[in-house]
Amino acid sequence: xxxxxxxxxxxxxxxxxxxxxxxxxxxxxxxxxxxxxxxxxxxxxxxxxxxxxxxxxxxxxxxxxxxxxxxxxxxxxxxxxxxxxxxxxxxxxxxxxxxxxxxxxxxxxxxxxxxxxxxxxxxxxxxxxxxxxxxxxxxxxxxxxxxxxxxxxxxxxxxxxxxxxxxxxxxxxxxxxxxxxxxxxxxxxxxxxxxxxxxxxxxxxxxxxxxxxxxxxxxxxxxxxxxxxxxxxxxxxxxxxxxxxxxxxxxxxxxxxxxxxxxxxxxxxxxxxxxxxxxxxxxxxxxxxxxxxxxxxxxxxxxxxxxxxxxxxxxxxxxxxxxxxxxxxxxxxxxxxxxxxxxxxxxxxxxxxxxxxxxxxxxxxxxxxxxxxxxxxx
Numbered sequence: 107x108x109x110x111x112x113x114x115x116x117x118x119x120x121x122x123x124x125x126x127x128x129x130x131x132x133x134x135x136x137x138x139x140x141x142x143x144x145x146x147x148x149x150x151x152x153x154x155x156x157x158x159x160x161x162x163x164x165x166x167x168x169x170x171x172x173x174x175x176x177x178x179x180x181x182x183x184x185x186x187x188x189x190x191x192x193x194x195x196x197x198x199x200x201x202x203x204x205x206x207x208x209x210x211x212x213x214x215x216x217x218x219x220x221x222x223x224x225x226x227x228x229x230x231x232x233x234x235x236x237x238x239x240x241x242x243x244x245x246x247x248x249x250x251x252x253x254x255x256x257x258x259x260x261x262x263x264x265x266x267x268x269x270x271x272x273x274x275x276x277x278x279x280x281x282x283x284x285x286x287x288x289x290x291x292x293x294x295x296x297x298x299x300x301x302x303x304x305x306x307x308x309x310x311x312x313x314x315x316x317x318x319x320x321x322x323x324x325x326x327x328x329x330x331x332x333x334x335x336x337x338x339x340x341x342x343x344x345x346x347x348x349x350x351x352x353x354x355x356x357x358x359x360x361x362x363x364x365x366x367x368x369x370x371x372x373x374x375x376x377x378x379x380x381x382x383x384x385x386x387x388x389x390x391x392x393x394x395x396x397x398x399x400x401x402x403x404x405x406x407x408x409x410x411x412x413x414x415x416x417x418x419x420x421x422x423x424x425x426x427x428x429x430x431x432x433x434x435x436x437x438x439x440x441x442x443x444x445x446x447x448x449x450x451x452x453x454x455x456x457x458x459x460x461x462x463x464x465x466x467x468x469x470x471x472x473x474x475x476x477x478x479x480x481x482x483x484x
Contacts, residue, residue, distance in 0.1 A: 113183045113184045113185030113186065114164060114165055114183070114185070115146075115162040115163070115164055115166070115183060115184045115185070115186060115187050115188070116162060116163050116164075116165070116166030116167070116168065116180055116182075116183055116184075117160060117161075117162050117180070117181045117182055117183065117184050117188065118160065118161050118162070118163065118166070118178050118179060118180050118181060119158060119159075119160055119178070119179045119181055120147075120158070120159050120160065120161055120176060120177075120178050121156070121157070121158050121176060121177050121179075122151070122153075122156075122157055122175060122176035122177075123155075123156045123157075123175055123176070124153055124154065124175060125153055125175040125176055126150065126151075126152075126153040126235075127147065127149075127150045127151050127159065128150065128322050128323070128326070129153075130175070130176045131145055131147065131161070131322075133173065133176070134163075134171065134178060137171065138163075138166075138167065140163065140166075142320075142321065142322070143164075144163050144164040144165070144166070145161060145162070145163050145164075146161060146162050146163075146164075146187035146188050146189060147159065147160070147161035147162075147188060148160065148161075148188055148189055148190045148191075148192055148462075149190055149462065149463075152232050152467070153232070154232070160181075160188055160192070161188055162184055162187045162188040164187070166180070167180075168180045190462060194461065194462065195436075195459055195460055195461045195462050195464075196459065196460055196462065196466070197457070197458075197459050198456070198457065198458055198459070198460065198466045199455075199456070199457045200455075200456050200457075200466070200470070201453050201454070201455050201456070202453060202454040202456065202470070202474070203445050203447055203448060203451070203453045204445060204447075204448045204451050204453075205442075205445070205451055205452040205453065205454060206451065206452065207452065210442055210452045210454060213454060213473050213474065214440070214442075214454070216472065216473040216475070217438070217440060217473055219367060219368055220435070220469065220472060220473060221434070221435065221438060223366050223367065223368065223369055223374065224366070224374075224377070224378065224432035224433060224434045225365065225432060225433055225434075225435075225468055225469060225472055226340055226341075226344060226363070226364075226365055226366070226431065226432060226468070227340070227429060227430050227431060227432060227433045227463075227464055227468075228337050228340065228341075228358070228363060228465070228468055229333035229334075229336065229337055229465065230358065230465040230467045230468050230471075231358055231359040231360075231467070232465075232467070233329070233330055233333045234330050234333070234334065234359050234360055235265070235267055235326075235330075236265070236323075236326050236327055236330050237265075237330060237359070237360070238259065238263035238264055238265045239263065239264055239265070239266075240259070240263060241360070242255075242259055242263075243327070243330060243331040243334060244256050244259045244260050244327040244330075244331075245327045245328040245330065245331035245332075245416075246331050246407065247259060248316070248327075248328075248416070249331075249409060249413060249414070249416075250407075250408070250409070253312040253313045253316060253418075254312040256312070256316055256327075257301075257312045257315055257316045258283065260316065260319060260323075260327070261276065261279050261298055261301065262276050262279040262280045262283065263276065264276055275293060275294075275296065275298055278292050278293060279293075279298065279302075284309075286302055286305040286306045286309055287306050289302050290302045290303055290306055297319075297320065300318065301315050301318050301319065304318055313418050316419075317418070317419055321421050321422065324419065324421075324422050325422050328416060328422055328423075328424060329425070332384060332385055332386065332414075332424050332425060334360055335385040335403055335404070335414075336382065336384060336385055336429065337360070337361075337363065338361075338403040339382060339385065339392075339396070339399045339400050339403045340382055340399070340431055341361075341363045341364055342398075342399035342402055342403060343380075343382065343395055343396055343399040343431065344364045344365075344366065344377070344431075345364055346395050346398070346399065347373060347376040347377055347395060348364070348366050348369055348373045348376070348377070349370075349373065352366060352367060352368060352369040352370060352373055353365060353366055353367060354367045354475070356471055356472065356475060358471075365472055377431055377432050378432055379430075380396075380430070380431040380432070381428040381429065381430055381431065382396060382428060382429055382430075382431050383396075383426075383427070383428045383429075384424065384425045384426060384427055384428065384429065385400065385403075385404075385411070385414050385424070386414050386415070386424035386425060386426050387411060387412050387413070387414050387415040387424070388415070388423070388424065388426035389426045389427065389428070391411040429463065430461075433460060433461060433464040435458040435459070435460060435469060436458065436459040436460070437457070437458055437459045438456075438457075438458040439456070439457050439458070440454055440455060440456045440457075441454070441455055442454050442455075443455060
């Protein structure tokens with residue numbers, strides 16, 4: 107990264123472990139009493155890893171933060187806020203562990219296949235952390251005009267990532283839904299209680315109550331649904347473009363998706379370089395095979411391309427633009443070694459680079475399929 111220029115935006119390096127970007131940034135805002143608009147970052151990093159990313163704070167202090175789960179280090183100043191346009195991709199280093207010789211050889215063979223065929227540029231499970239046990243998308247309910255259901259899912263549905271305090275709060279909300287005054291009396295001070303307080307005075311204004319959720323969280327709800335639609339469109343396109351004998355499948359959180367494997371030159375030509383627009387009324391509706399995939403994705407949920415816009419919320423939008431159907435890992439290197447954590451077993455050390463927006467976990471899941479239940483990962 108080039109040296110930071112002088113400007114009003116302080117640039118920081120954020121290193122975190124087992125913590126999501128939104129949670130880390132929220133902690134920084136609380137600690138320094140920052141307005142939401144002061145902090146800008148380029149994307150969300152997985153909570154289940156040690157990750158490094160950059161952010162800017164308007165008029166931020168030249169001060170470090172050391173927390174048990176993250177560190178923040180000032181690097182200088184920039185004349186503009188940091189954004190997704192400020193970097194070109196991500197570098198990954200990881201180790202697959204607890205391997206015997208057979209699965210190790212199979213994984214190495216799949217790495218060679220992936221380098222040739224590429225990988226579907228699916229959004230992976232961490233994109234869908236806001237989806238609870240019912241599998242319902244909050245944003246889908248909103249788009250279909252079901253504002254009460256959207257709010258109920260956001261405030262009351264259990265999620266695998268909830269802490270015990272959040273589970274207790276959600277149970278109270280479920281049990282007393284509609285009895286706003288009683289619910290308010292039962293709840294401790296929190297963002298949920300603030301929303302319920304609004305409902306005490308506006309008992310049926312579910313849209314207004316939903317709008318009082320933090321903007322970053324609401325943005326996640328709509329990003330998750332848009333990403334799910336994009337994945338579904340790509341899956342249908344791959345099934346149309348690639349013969350069944352040249353595909354394999356992987357089951358992810360939101361469904362089973364096809365992956366090209368050892369494809370012919372003809373099938374590869376249909377996929378390589380192909381761009382798929384983000385489902386949004388702000389993007390041109392696709393045509394041909396891509397258009398058919400979009401239609402078959404939206405028809406079952408009774409939405410059209412024109413319906414894919416966020417009404418009644420002025421600060422949340424569906425992304426526009428397009429995304430490559432395939433991605434190829436760059437600078438891919440790997441070597442086997444003795445596994446220091448599992449005696450008489452092997453480990454495979456991997457390093458590679460991906461363009462921004464592509465998921466390293468998609469590569470790991472694809473190659474790990476060759477090892478049966480999959481190796482350990484560190």
